[in-house]
Amino acid sequence: MESFKLIAEISDKPLFLLDGEGNILGFNKQASDMYSLCEADTGKMTICSLCSKTCRMSSFSSLFSGGFKQKITHGTVHKTPAGDSVRVMLELYPFSVPEYGSEERLVCAVRQADGAADCTNGSVNMPDMLNSLSSMVYVIDPADNSVLYANSHALSMLGIKGIWKGEKCWKVIHGSDEKCSFCSCGTENFSEVRTDEVMNRRNGRWYLKTGRLIHWENGQTARLIIAHDIDERKKAELLKDDVERIMRHDLKTPLNSIYLLGQALESSGESEDTRFFASKIIESCFQLNAMINLSQVLYSLEKNDYTILKREVLLNELLGRVCTHLEGLAASHRVNLKKVFPAGFFGGFMIYADDLLIYSCLSNLVRNAIEASPEGESVIIECEKLDDRDVITVSNRGNVHPEIVGRFFDKYVTKGKTGGTGLGTYSARLLTEAHGGSISLNTGEGVTYITVSLPAD
Numbered sequence: 001m002e003s004f005k006l007i008a009e010i011s012d013k014p015l016f017l018l019d020g021e022g023n024i025l026g027f028n029k030q031a032s033d034m035y036s037l038c039e040a041d042t043g044k045m046t047i048c049s050l051c052s053k054t055c056r057m058s059s060f061s062s063l064f065s066g067g068f069k070q071k072i073t074h075g076t077v078h079k080t081p082a083g084d085s086v087r088v089m090l091e092l093y094p095f096s097v098p099e100y101g102s103e104e105r106l107v108c109a110v111r112q113a114d115g116a117a118d119c120t121n122g123s124v125n126m127p128d129m130l131n132s133l134s135s136m137v138y139v140i141d142p143a144d145n146s147v148l149y150a151n152s153h154a155l156s157m158l159g160i161k162g163i164w165k166g167e168k169c170w171k172v173i174h175g176s177d178e179k180c181s182f183c184s185c186g187t188e189n190f191s192e193v194r195t196d197e198v199m200n201r202r203n204g205r206w207y208l209k210t211g212r213l214i215h216w217e218n219g220q221t222a223r224l225i226i227a228h229d230i231d232e233r234k235k236a237e238l239l240k241d242d243v244e245r246i247m248r249h250d251l252k253t254p255l256n257s258i259y260l261l262g263q264a265l266e267s268s269g270e271s272e273d274t275r276f277f278a279s280k281i282i283e284s285c286f287q288l289n290a291m292i293n294l295s296q297v298l299y300s301l302e303k304n305d306y307t308i309l310k311r312e313v314l315l316n317e318l319l320g321r322v323c324t325h326l327e328g329l330a331a332s333h334r335v336n337l338k339k340v341f342p343a344g345f346f347g348g349f350m351i352y353a354d355d356l357l358i359y360s361c362l363s364n365l366v367r368n369a370i371e372a373s374p375e376g377e378s379v380i381i382e383c384e385k386l387d388d389r390d391v392i393t394v395s396n397r398g399n400v401h402p403e404i405v406g407r408f409f410d411k412y413v414t415k416g417k418t419g420g421t422g423l424g425t426y427s428a429r430l431l432t433e434a435h436g437g438s439i440s441l442n443t444g445e446g447v448t449y450i451t452v453s454l455p456a457d
Contacts, residue, residue, distance in 0.1 A: 018106040022046040136227040175202040206234035259285040315349040334375040340382040361431040364424040369396040400443040
């Protein structure tokens with residue numbers, strides 16, 4: 001079934017694998033969706049059982065009699081599970097590959113009946129099937145990276161003309177003099193699938209490339225690469241990244257002006273209230289600057305392109321800043337904030353971390369706890385040293401909704417919080433794991449605990 005699965009995965013049409021009697025031996029997702037089929041239906045149905053009537057009756061039992069070796073097409077009316085009658089064309093391809101031995105098979109492609117059927121004579125093999133697909137498909141010899149095959153869509157999209165078979169893949173496909181990532185990869189096994197997003201130098205478009213080893217003609221080991229066009233999506237992502245980078249840069253100009261004005265107001269303020277409010281302006285400028293910097297850090301962490309700069313951080317002082325920053329939010333929710341340190345560490349609980357990142361991590365967790373806590377209750381931040389770990393636990397009254405417990409630290413997961421984005425706990429997990437630490441949730445019996453465990457050195 002491996003050869004059929006390969007074709008079925010990359011085809012945008014409903015496909016069936018049939019035997020000489022018309023029995024369904026396999027099908028792809030498009031066919032499953034169209035006719036509501038499941039794996040249990042395999043081997044228990046015929047392709048004709050999907051028809052309510054046929055415009056041209058074909059006897060599947062006699063298809064191979066007389067040495068039938070050509071594609072045939074016949075029109076038929078199929079009943080979908082919704083009860084609709086759909087007129088389709090069934091295109092039947094003789095399919096013979098070594099894994100089936102001498103026993104013939106048929107690949108049946110289903111398409112809407114939109115015109116005259118194309119009845120092409122001649123034997124149809126795997127390369128011919130791939131040639132009918134609308135994605136770029138090419139096959140290379142992993143021994144010397146020469147091109148064995150490229151379908152018509154690839155040749156058309158890349159403007160490939162002249163002699164290309166046997167040439168190096170990076171020259172034919174990418175118009176380059178250097179190896180690409182797929183050609184530079186090491187040995188693979190047949191179960192491995194590699195994916196990569198690349199821009200093709202020939203046409204300037206972005207593609208999602210999927211590559212795997214296959215058995216090609218005459219049993220030769222080859223690498224099949226399927227390239228799906230993702231140009232619009234990728235360029236939209238790059239534009240979004242550019243806009244965000246420009247915004248981060250441009251926001252710092254007015255922010256710096258506000259900071260300087262706050263400093264001037266603090267130094268020249270005649271009243272204690274004026275100096276107090278000026279200090280709050282300066283503090284808010286620091287926090288906003290940290291948030292702007294953090295947005296770039298999180299993006300880099302997602303791309304595994306950021307190096308953590310650890311140093312000794314006094315947790316007492318850091319949690320003091322977190323609580324000061326959130327005291328207004330806590331007051332509006334009528335929630336108390338409590339910090340708990342073990343005896344002997346109240347004035348000097350030292351951790352080894354990136355100051356900015358761990359501040360953001362704990363700030364997100366405490367903020368979430370405040371917003372989830374009932375009025376009059378307390379959010380408790382407990383710190384302790386366990387063996388070679390520094391452990392920080394944030395707890396609040398109330399349980400996490402059972403629906404999201406298993407996905408609590410996933411991106412965009414939120415429940416029951418107005419204006420929630422589902423990014424707070426996700427970023428906390430990202431920042432904790434970047435330190436080589438772990439984060440966990442324990443909820444039930446009216447209390448929720450989130451525990452951050454960091455390496456002590």
